[in-house]
Amino acid sequence: MPFLSHGSYRIRYELDGPTGAPAYVLVNGLTQYSELWSAYREALLARRFRVATFDLLGQGASDKPTLYISQDDQVAALRLLIDELGDGPIFLSGISFGGLIALRYAIEHGKRLSGLVPMSCFAELSPQLSLLGNALRTGLILGGTGYLQDLLLPMNLSDQWLKPLLDKLDSVKRQGWLVNDVYALQNLMESFLDFRPLTPRLSAISVPTMILNGEFDFLTPRALHETLRVEIPNSSLVIIPKAYHAFTLEKGALTADLLARFAEDVLAGRWQGNQAVWVAPDEPGGELTPFPAGYDHLRAIPVRRARP
Amino acid sequence: MSGFLGPLDSDGRIPPRQQTRIAAFLISAHGALARQFAFTLPARLDAAWQSELNAQFYRESEIVSLLLRATSWVPDLSLGYMVASWEAAWLPAPVEGIADPRLAKAVHLATLAHAVHAGIRPAALLPVEANTQDPFVMALRRIEFESGRLLQAQILFLKSADLAPHRDVVSAALAQRHAGVRKLWRELLGSIGIDAPGME
The missing domain is CATH 3.40.50.1820 (Alpha/Beta hydrolase fold, catalytic domain)
Structure with missing residues (x-):
């Protein structure tokens, strides 16, 4: 590596x-x-x-x-x-x-x-994107990486992609959850504070x-x-x-x-x-x-x- | 070596020796934080932010209580010297560059708590097959989840306007704390056959 x-x-x-x-x-x-x-x-x-x-x-x-x-x-x-x-x-x-x-x-x-x-x-951060970003950050803070993933998956992927995976979403999320840490994701999100x-x-x-x-x-x-x-x-x-x-x-x-x-x-x-x-x-x-x-x-x- | 706890028994439970060492380490770290928050917590609160100290004290105590009860303990003679080395690592360390002793003490506590809450991810050690109904498995998940929330108080303080003039000093102290805590955690995991990230 x-x-x-x-x-x-x-x-x-x-x-x-x-x-x-x-x-x-x-x-x-x-x-x-x-x-x-x-x-x-x-x-x-x-x-x-x-x-x-x-x-x-x-x-x-x-x-x-x-x-x-x-x-x-x-x-x-x-x-x-x-x-x-x-x-x-x-x-x-x-x-x-x-x-x-x-x-x-x-x-x-x-x-x-x-x-x-x-x-x-x-x-640029439109009002919608700025508010969504803040809400996603709050979701991360309150619910951890898993909850952030729960918010992002239905927001960013289609029903056609999600439907066959509904009973195995935990395995879809697991690698992202394993390799990414709450504090680091939060730091990445907060890099927009002075954007x-x-x-x-x-x-x-x-x-x-x-x-x-x-x-x-x-x-x-x-x-x-x-x-x-x-x-x-x-x-x-x-x-x-x-x-x-x-x-x-x-x-x-x-x-x-x-x-x-x-x-x-x-x-x-x-x-x-x-x-x-x-x-x-x-x-x-x-x-x-x-x-x-x-x-x-x-x-x-x-x-x-x-x-x- | 594996990156996960195990091999699991037929009921999907973590081997008791691994449980014992993991729990001992977490009790040492979170117990030290509980003690240090207790000493910092005034008998009568005179500022709103001190309510967070109260919350942190009880959450840390809860983690210790949970592990004491959820772990399948086995005798482990090596724990004596291991615990001694851990406890020594949690002791307050001087923060170079911050002259105000009260502020330096607060930075020490916040950096230690940040390193423990952010750097130690016990639930990430659980294999997919771990029994979700097992109390130790549930304890590790709960501790990691709570750590993510407890961490917010440290982030708010360490990024606060009060510490803005000391940003570089605080960042260096925090990075040093993270390195120290992660080193102990990796050594512990290595002692029970776990190949943790960053062990190369």
């Missing part, structure tokens, strides 16, 4: 794939751990990418600072990992909290990237950017992704049909395929962001379709977009 050193902290990472190949770096969500990317590792390795994953500070097998975790330190840890990858093309993707860290990296060190894929992501919106800085991201958002994402709804689409010049927004916030867990094969295709398009010079809005296919390999012209992609019902 290799580790990077950031000051007195150790960051556990995993790196596979041929040296010199284009690399994907995948950044965990707040309650996750790097093994959750295993299916992506296999899928992307099969497409001849290198794949790097790691546990953020406070997660899994990385060190868990006892009282404070700074988001600056998370970005620094990510930078250390990317520095390990040499000079080949780097594609960076992260989900939710990990997407935020990826955005910050892209703002500060974007020249090192060939492409960026924020997923279920946000650049400043990234929105004014998003225009500094010049790399090709594919923004992925689940159709039914309740925690970080469309409007938060719209901010990214509007502010990042070379971006496009791809809506994942019938998906919730944690679509990387639920639709791993489709998401890995989208990641690979994005990188392949960028490397082949085919990528055009144009701040377009797309609808992803239901299955891997399917065609992306443009969001119907004239309709408002921020609405859940077919409402024609207001003319400017």
Whole structure:
């Protein structure tokens, strides 16, 4: 199990794939751990990418600072990992909290990237997200990691995914409960106490950017992704049909395929962001379709977009 | 070595020798906290926050009482010197960089409590097959759950405005306390065949 050193902290990472190949770096969500990317590792390795994953500070097998975790330190840890990858093309993707860290990296060190894929992501805390975050933190404090998982599972995953697992949810939750500690998750959540919106800085991201958002994402709804689409010049927004916030867990094969295709398009010079809005296919390999012209992609019902 | 307690008996219970050592360690740690909270708790409260001291004292005492009754104890001659080394570790340690002795004492107690409540996760040692109706299994789960709640008082204090000028000192003292407590915990687990994280 290799580790990077950031000051007195150790960051556990995993790196596979041929040296010199284009690399994907995948950044965990707040309650996750790097093994959750295993299916992506296999899928992307099969497409001849290198794949790097790691546990953020406070997660899994990385060190868990006892009282404070700074988001600056998370970005620094990510930078250390990317520095390990040499000079080949780097594609960076992260989900939710990990997407935020990826955005910050892209703002500060974007020249090192060939492409960026924020997923279920946000650049600012809307009133809803801020209140939900506080409520989830209170849930963690009062009920522990298990209760936080109980809140997040139905919020972030579909009935189709949950239904066959209803009588074995304890086993679904167990690994996350084992490797993540209450105080460390709390420190990660409290790293938002002095959070400043990234929105004014998003225009500094010049790399090709594919923004992925689940159709039914309740925690970080469309409007938060719209901010990214509007502010990042070379971006496009791809809506994942019938998906919730944690679509990387639920639709791993489709998401890995989208990641690979994005990188392949960028490397082949085919990528055009144009701040377009797309609808992803239901299955891997399917065609992306443009969001119907004239309709408002921020609405859940077919409402024609207001003319400017 | 395994990362979990066991092998379990046919009824899904933890081996008594493992129960004895785990319980002895937890009683030593939480007992020390109970004593130190008791000495800190004034006979008459004169500030609202002191009600938390009262709660902490009784919760720690409850953990000790629970373990005394829920554990299947067996004689263990090695416990004598082990308990002596644990008890020595819980003694108040000077916090370098904080001149006010009352504040330093409070930081000592809060860092020790944080390290015990956050760093020791006894329920995470339970294998999936452990009998949920067994009192020792239930005790470990309850202790871990209560520790998560008790921890909040330490977090609030250690991150409070009063200690903001001493942030680096407090963080260093807390990290040191965590390292010390985890070392003892790992050694204990190693003595009963448990391969705890961070033992490499």
